Amino acid sequence: MRDEFTVGIKEELAKRVGFLCSNPGCRQPTSGPQSALSGTVNIGVAAHITAASLGGPRYDASLSSNERGSFGNGIWLCQTCAKLVDSDQSRYTVEKLREWKSDAEAAAARALEQRRSPVTESEGVFIEAERLMPDLIAEMRTDIRGDKTRLIREFVLLPNRNVSFGHTKPRFEYFESEHTNLLLQMDWLEEMGAVIDITPKDSPVYRMTPKFSDWLRGPTQPLNPADPKGETAS
Numbered sequence: 138m139r140d141e142f143t144v145g146i147k148e149e150l151a152k153r154v155g156f157l158c159s160n161p162g163c164r165q166p167t168s169g170p171q172s173a174l175s176g177t178v179n180i181g182v183a184a185h186i187t188a189a190s191l192g193g194p195r196y197d198a199s200l201s202s203n204e205r206g207s208f209g210n211g212i213w214l215c216q217t218c219a220k221l222v223d224s225d226q227s228r229y230t231v232e233k234l235r236e237w238k239s240d241a242e243a244a245a246a247r248a249l250e251q252r253r254s255p256v257t258e259s260e261g262v263f264i265e266a267e268r269l270m271p272d273l274i275a276e277m278r279t280d281i282r283g284d285k286t287r288l289i290r291e292f293v294l295l296p297n298r299n300v301s302f303g304h305t306k307p308r309f310e311y312f313e314s315e316h317t318n319l320l321l322q323m324d325w326l327e328e329m330g331a332v333i334d335i336t337p338k339d340s341p342v343y344r345m346t347p348k349f350s351d352w353l354r355g356p357t358q359p360l361n362p363a364d365p366k367g368e369t370a371s
């Protein structure tokens with residue numbers, strides 16, 4: 138038996154993210170008009186974070202039937218992304234989907250408050266970067282959000298985890314063994330204004346631009362009120 142969402146919960150999931158797909162690399166609108174004078178088209182899906190039935194993706198046996206069909210277990214996605222997250226469970230984990238959901242809700246709230254398009258020009262470019270290189274951007278986002286000092290923006294590229302750089306200051310590390318064509322991805326990120334090449338000698342060292350690191354950190358973690366413009370981080 139499948140624990141489906143009610144119509145009301147589906148509507149709430151869609152409305153809370155402004156009817157946009159919650160995948161940060163997608164943000165596809167999911168609702169619009171039919172070609173006739175009335176009627177609407179919906180290409181959104183209320184997807185289950187943990188599966189609606191035994192054997193489904195990310196199924197959690199500890200949940201009750203009610204919990205499985207509750208608002209908290211749903212995420213609004215476009216049809217393509219709904220298929221994507223169910224086809225690769227090790228990559229699209231429960232934690233990742235919950236992060237997508239809270240980020241999408243925060244972005245929708247911010248768009249309402251600021252009365253402007255939710256996507257600025259540079260955000261649009263970074264969303265494009267995420268489409269091109271989802272794994273690297275996801276790792277960078279985890280690093281930026283995990284940095285309690287909020288000051289680290291430099292990173293070094295290394296062949297693999299057995300090689301160390303001999304850091305003189307805190308930096309993130311990305312490994313060629315874990316990201317295919319890492320140097321080519323850097324070319325793109327440089328051109329997109331996301332990173333600056335600051336290589337001193339042989340090992341490639343880059344610095345994220347303030348706009349890019351702010352975008353990675355996301356709207357859910359506002360800057361310290363004592364430092365509203367994030368000037369200590371630039």
Ligand SMILES: [Zn+2]
Nearest residue numbers: 158163215218
């Ligand atoms: Zn999507």
